[in-house]
Amino acid sequence: MADCIFCKIARKEIPAKLVYEDRQVVAFEDINPQAPVHTLVVPKSHFPTLNDVGAEEEGLLGHMTLVATRIAKDKGLHATGYRVVANCLEGAGQSVFHIHLHLLGGRRFTWPPG
Numbered sequence: 001m002a003d004c005i006f007c008k009i010a011r012k013e014i015p016a017k018l019v020y021e022d023r024q025v026v027a028f029e030d031i032n033p034q035a036p037v038h039t040l041v042v043p044k045s046h047f048p049t050l051n052d053v054g055a056e057e058e059g060l061l062g063h064m065t066l067v068a069t070r071i072a073k074d075k076g077l078h079a080t081g082y083r084v085v086a087n088c089l090e091g092a093g094q095s096v097f098h099i100h101l102h103l104l105g106g107r108r109f110t111w112p113p114g
């Protein structure tokens with residue numbers, strides 16, 4: 001989508017600290033990290049929110065999760081723990097309307113989240 005910041009990052013039109021890329025997704029460091037590790041896993045195809053993702057994208061969602069867990073392992077988080085979060089709509093804190101997973105780690109987290 002022309003105006004979407006994450007589409008632009010995926011197309012390399014604006015810079016980001018890329019940590020992973022394949023045919024379906026890119027992963028890059030969050031510009032406003034909330035933990036020592038804060039990486040975003042973003043599909044190359046544009047879906048504004050999780051509400052817009054149909055059953056045909058089950059594979060993509062699974063792939064995004066596996067990419068997040070692989071990056072967690074690469075960053076040494078698999079033993080200490082990490083969090084994978086997707087915010088859906090403003091009420092849950094979504095601010096970029098292109099679906100993404102947050103991979104957060106490197107500190108202790110509380111539950112429930114704020």
Ligand code: DGP
Nearest residue numbers: 005016029030031032087093094095096
């Ligand atoms: P959310 O609030 O769940 O939609 O998360 C959006 C995240 O995206 C937020 O943690 C900040 C990050 N972000 C927003 N704009 C940019 C950007 O231009 N570059 C990078 N690397 N991250 C961004």
